[in-house]
Amino acid sequence: MIALLLALGSSLAYGSADFLGGLGARKAHVLLTVIIxxxxxxxxxxxxxPVLGASFSTTTLGWGTASGVASTAAFALLYRTLAIGPMNVLSPVTALVSAALPVGVGLAQGEHLAVAGLAGLPLALVAVVLVSAGHGTGSVRPSRRALLLALGAGAAIALQLIFLHQAPSDSGVAPLIVGRAVSSAVTLAVAGAMWRRLGSERPAYAMSAAAGVLDAAANLMFLLAARSGDLTVVAVIVALYPAGTILLARAVLAERIHRSQLVGLGTAAVAVGLLALT
Structure with missing residues (x-):
């Protein structure tokens, strides 16, 4: 139950962070958003x-670095995807890909689910599909380029989660620190090399910083959830994060929520209930 609650918290934090990051990327070049x-x-x-401790072993450094590289790609691809829009179509597509890979890894590593979990896991994946099925902005459909970016972002997110999960369970927040240090360094280096091509628009400083705080909270809750539960369950719950993005897009940007997306949200609630019984 603790792992499930942490996964739900991580999902909500990721969804909110993605909304703010995507919105910020509409105001300036995506790299100007990511470097904040x-x-x-x-x-x-x-x-x-100092609160949770950290152990920087060689294994932790390796997996943390790998997660940082994947995170850098995820930041850039995801925020660019959401900047192109529509958010409430592309975000769920990304989530579907980000769920499938960790679930496959978890099953391959021998994780087993109870009867309720065997019903809840595919139902949760169906929920992500339903949420992604609605074209919430009416006649506006994502371009092929936007869909490719969404698929790439999903794969990068999945790899980041998988790499974090592989880090030693007694390493504290070290994998997160290493990962974010690497992603920050890479992003700043790339931004410095491309500085003249980033444009003169001022980034949304407060919005981007808030996205970073929420992202840190989401990463921490995912790490704790994965350490206390199965990656198979935690990953699919976290992959429901588009619900938060969609609801915020509706409230702030007046993007329409399609009927199938509403069904998807209801299906997700049922799936979470089943997974809570495992």
Whole structure:
């Protein structure tokens, strides 16, 4: 139950962070947003170090670095995807891909589910599909380029979660710190090399920093959930994060929620209930 609650919290935090990051990327080049988001996330994780501890073994450094590289790609691809829009179509597509890969890894590593979990897991994946089925902005459909970006973002998110899960369970927040330090360094280096091509628009500083804080909270809750539960269950619950993005897009941007997306949200609630019984 604790793992499930942490996964739900992580899902809500990811969804909110993605909404703010995608919205910020509409105001300036995506890299200008990411160079604020990543360091803000790192700052929060460094503050958590004295509280939760950290052990920087060679294995932890390796998996943390790998997660940081994947996170850098995820940031850039996802925020660019959401900037192109529509958010309430592309975000669920990304989530579906980000769920499938960790679930496959968890099953391959020998994780087993109870009867309720065997029903809840596919139902949760169906919920993600239903949420992604609605074209919430009416006649507006995503371009092929936007869909490819969404698929790439989903794969990068999945790899980040898988790499974090592989880090030693007694490493504290070290994998998060290493990952965010790497992603911050890579992002700043790329932004520095491309500085003249980033445009003169001012990034949304407060919005981007808030996205970074929420991202740090989401990463922490995922890590704790994965350590206390099965990756198969935790990953699919976290993959429901588009619900938060969609609801915020509806409230702030007046993007329409399609009927199938509403059914998907209801299906997700049932799936979470079943998974809670495992």
């Amino acid at each position: 988001v990543a360091p803000a996330s790192l700052a929060v994780e460094l503050l958590l170090w």
